[in-house]
Amino acid sequence: MTSVVEVLNGQAPAGIYQAEHLDVEPIAHQALQRGWHCQVIDGSLIVDRHEALAAFGQVLDFPDHYGKNLDALADCLAELPRKTLVLWTGAHQALADLIPVLEDRALAEPAFAVFVAL
Structure with a gap:
């Protein structure tokens, strides 16, 4: 299983x-020390896709015009200015x-990673 530290270190x-x-x-x-922007989403508070989309917009400080749909998520993730x-x-x-959408964004630069606790 890949660890967060391996991703942060580029391994x-x-x-x-x-x-x-x-x-x-x-x-x-550790993320901050390695130049990554790090945010946390408490998934236990999320009940549906709309709330999940809203949570990403909130923690990643998406612009006011963020439409809280999958296309808007992809567009805003594409504009992230730093490793996240x-x-x-x-x-x-x-x-x-x-x-x-998250997997597609993870293929681009700057680096983007999501770790989900089971």
């Missing part, structure tokens, strides 16, 4: 990964609808 590609547990504070600190790590705790099924 593994950015992407969408599952983790058994995410110790958020130390990971966020999202830690999704309390996984919820609503995230599954977003995975294809």
Whole structure:
């Protein structure tokens, strides 16, 4: 299983990964030290795809015109100006609808990774 540290250090590609547990504070600190922007989404508060889309917009500071749909998510992710790590705790099924868009963005630069705690 790929670890957050491997991704932060460039030893593994950015992407969408599952983790058994995410110790958020130390990971966020390590990300910052390595020049990554790191944000956390508490998935236990998410009940549907609309809320999942809204959560990404909020933590990644998307512009006011963000439409909270999959196309708008893809567009805003494409405009991220720096390496970005999202830690999704309390996984919820609503995230599954977003995975294809997140995976596509993970293939581009700057690096983008999402770790989802099971």
